[in-house]
Amino acid sequence: MLRFIIVFLTTYGLMHTLFFLRVRVLLPDGRWLRWGCFLFLIYMVFAPMICHTFERMGHDLPARMTAFVGYYWMGFLLLGCAAALLMGIFDLGAWGLRTISNVHLPPLSGKKPAMVMLCIVSTCWLYGIFEARNMKMEHLRVETDKLPDHADPLRIVQISDVHLGLTARDKKLKAITDKVQSLSPDILVCTGDLLDTPLHHLPELAAIFQQIRPRYGKYAVTGNHEYYAGLVHAVDFMEKSGFTVLRGTAKTIHPLINIAGIDDRVKAGSAEETALLTSLQNGLFTLFLRHQPVVSKRTAGLFDLQLSGHTHGGQIFPLHLITSRIYPFFAGYYEIQKGSAIYVSRGTGTWGPPIRILAPPEITLIELTSSGSD
Secondary structure (H helix, E strand, O other), X not given: OHHXXXXXXXXXXHHXXXXXXXXXXXXXXXXXXXXXXXXXXXXXXXXHHHHHHHHHOOXXXXXXXXXXXXXXXXXXXXXXXXXXXXXXXXXXXXXXXXXHHOOOOOOOOOHHXXXXXXXXXXXXXXXXXXXHHOOEEEEXXXXXOOOOOOOOOEEEEEEOOOOEOOOOOHHHHHHHHHHHHHOOOOEEEEOOOOEOOOOOOOHHHHHHHHOOOOOOOEEEOOOHHHHHHOHHHHHHHHHHOOOEEXXXXXXXXXXXXXXXXXXXXXXXXXXXXXXXXXXXXXXOEEEEEOOOOOOOOOOXXXXXXXXXXXXXXXXXXXXXXXXXXXXXXXXXXXXXXXXXXXXXXXXXXXXXXXXXXXXXXXXXXXXXXXXXXX
């Protein structure tokens, strides 16, 4: 944990320094105003840790206020740093051309370029707030010969990465559950990161989830943030919300479907995962819930469809470029070998900055249909 704190503060501090160096020409000459801006930036560096410290101490209001300012600022800073970095690369290229070939390009320094940069960043930031609140309904139709002939389509609704916590609570959850209800699901699944913080002191959120009662049940698996929030409290919250938490276990709904799930910290292709999926070779369609979108060659073919999340579709461009390198199954539907497939949700909420750019949040309807149906 200490190592993580040191790396985070160093990286986040450098990001603030880069941004400050690019926009300092716009600061007023007044000594107190400059000190005020400097102290604000220092406070923002530590804000993510300060809000969680307030929360652990039971001070909910200051925790939420600090999180609100700190995380919206984090989104603005990410965009500002990306812009400042591009401007720095341009200036470096301009210097190189001037040195090598005597080609003179105007440097992107001074008040006017800094002002233009801030206007562009602010516009993108405001759009990101809008996109994060504009939930998309995705529809995936999967045809299989493992359902009874002429059976009605099985409607499975997936939510993922809701991240209930300091900046997302009852209002956000109510908007999600209303959309889920409108889809009339037969099954509701949550593929991890439902929580971003301990929520055992907010029972009204569990009560909102209890209003959704699909005829074949609700199922969930843990994500990495359930461990960060405290696994015991997270599982307790999910169970009080009406979810059956699948932790290396499975549920068979005859004669329709197997639903299996594994904890986030179980390695893909491990003996535990392989044994779980092998035990379900009963001729029914097997739906496999795993938070991170990873698939092992050992388990490909042992399930029909894996539902995952975790990547957020990158959440904020240009982070897509990094996330898609780490996770080849990045967002959307992919066919794998041996008849298996995986669908990766962009996530229903946000982590950290409550903004999204070119990766809108989603609720997914998977319609499982029989190949023998008309």
